[in-house]
Amino acid sequence: MSELILKNVCKMYDKKQYAVRDFSLKIEDGEFVIFVGPSGCGKSTTLRMIAGLEEITSGELWIDKQLCNYVEPKDRDLSMVFQNYALYPQMTVYDNMAFALQIRKVPKKEIDKKVQEAASVLGIRHLLKQRPGALSGGQKQRVAIGSAIMREPKAFLMDEPLSNLDAKLRAQMRVELSELHKRLSATMIYVTHDQTEAMTLGTKIVVMKDGFIQQADTPKAVYEHPANLFVAGFIGSPSMNFFEGSIRKTDKGADFVLESGTALEIPEDRAFALLNEYRNKKVILGVRPEHFLSEITAKDPKADYTKRVLNGVITTREMLGAESMFYLEEASAGEFAARLPVETKGRTRDEMTLFVDMDRVHFFDAETEHNIFYRGGQQ
Amino acid sequence: MKQFVEKMKGKSAYAYLIPCFLVFAVFLFYPFVKTIYLSLYKTDKLGQAKLFVGLENYTDLLTSESFYNSLFVTLLFVVIVVVGSMLIGLIGAVLCSKAFPGIRVFSTSYALPMAIASSGAAMIFKIILNPTIGILNKLTGLDINWIADPKYALICVAVLTAWLNSGINFLYFSAGLGNIDESIYERASVDGATGIQKFFRLTLPGLSPIMFYTLVVNIIQAFQSFGQIKILTSGGPGESTNVIVYSIYRDAFFNYKFGSAAAQSVVLFLIIMALTLVMFKVEKKGVKY
Ligand SMILES: Nc1ncnc2c1ncn2[C@@H]1O[C@H](COP(=O)(O)OP(=O)(O)OP(=O)(O)O)[C@@H](O)[C@H]1O
Ligand SMILES: [Mg+2]
16 A cells, blocks of 8 residues: 655646646545546546556656656556446456456466455346446446455555446445455545545545646545635535625624625624625625524524524425425525425425524635635645 | 238248349359259360269369369468468557557558459569569578479468458458457556557457458458469469369369369368358357457
């Protein structure tokens, strides 16, 4: 197991546009790093550069203190699950899984043991004699995972390895991968579009957009302290609500004022900082759906709770199980979503008053879209 | 009436086969039946059947040393040609499967033999192989009379034929390689496979369906080579390049033994058919699609 360092790695296809730009990241031994980002932001490209399948246009890749820009893929000792599976069509599932060991001349008995073991973990034992052509997408994907976990390489690279599985199987595989990571204390780099996978598996999340890293931090930090508007909107599902408005001075401190005139009281600790720099300037308020409350539980004696409410008309209501999603329409801010306990009353077209947990909201600079209170983060 | 129409509906499919069947009948079935017919007769110089002899033409063949020599020469010739042409085609296709500057020039030259007439190539080879002015002897510093020496004559025509047939093989294999998904090579290299391992574990199995097809076509084609043998060696020296097809030609049009020639044609047909059947049997086991 090992440590990977990427220094200002760039990738340009066909001398036109950067697919990945200035990618700098240190991946410690045993870390489980998750790459997330919208489609086409360069996640697969980064993974392929680490694997050596794509030439690095500029920058440096260090694996275990060795500069690896020009090391052949076969000598990097990594293993990879490809986004399109890349199974060998002429071989059986068994041989597909055994391939990496077979070419290393591992004894047959040992191979057999490992293949059987992995196959039963993945639930594909009955498919071992089939050829990939006869498998469903999810089965192929499990074969691809199986092939990748045969060895103990320096790092596992997985490009959306669970994307084609059903919800139950996905949850099961998530647990297996997490266990594998613990058992081998393996370094893993993992691409996913699934929020749950990203939050539960990763020890570090790397959020990318247009080839740039937006933020790289622990799941908790990325969720609680997003670096900018994009990360805030991308992480968390359903995503954060944004309200445009401005900062206004009051006797006690400061208010955030929506265009409709509705004012929200800003807690003291942040009021002064905001007043200093953003007085009467445009800012964007970010509130996660779960930070709306139908009634107050915690009491802050200094807070004026009547000035921490938002009114809206219910447009849609969705049952999620233990909770309900409410979609509301506010006069100026437009539609926003709130996640409330399932027993909350309210029907479509009813007026509803919600408390905003102002201690957990985010303020973004309307121009740069940076989180005003973001103070760097660990890299 | 209605019943009749119903009946004809099912049968009408056969009507569409008639044009094709007519062409086949005139150019394939008739000559084929006629050949079998002739092989049972002694003929006059114009090839008319004169005297029914039953299987005598065949028994004559089976006791003739010259015929066994023909068989042996043919076999050797076919093996060299098929192995040679498939190897050249395969190596060319693998070399040209990656893009590099000037690839067009190389692909064209590998595919070129396809466009050369066999007799034309034979004429050029005749000059190349000429013991006194030929470039082969000049370059290698050897002093061998390639075509006139029974030891080398067969190899020379076989190599020429292999090269001639390699063009189409190059095309087949290139198409086959194009069908192999590039990403499995990527996975193999991450898995740690060397170039040679990739070739034997991925490329060859990936080519196996087209390889089988090419093999069958090549064997049949090799059995039927004629032009280049006629021009380069005329079956000689001695009988060293007297393959069956050439022997048929010689018996029919020089010795006017049409009966014997017809019998040899039938034997050749049987051999090719048997081989093809065997290969299709083997295919069921060996070829993975
Ligand atoms: N071979 C290529 N040639 C040219 N451009 C490419 C190539 N591969 C990828 N790109 C471009 O690079 C960018 C990043 O692609 P990449 O495959 O890394 O996206 P991704 O983040 O993995 O997306 P997804 O989530 O859809 O898999 C895209 O804009 C894509 O168009
Ligand atoms: Mg991708």
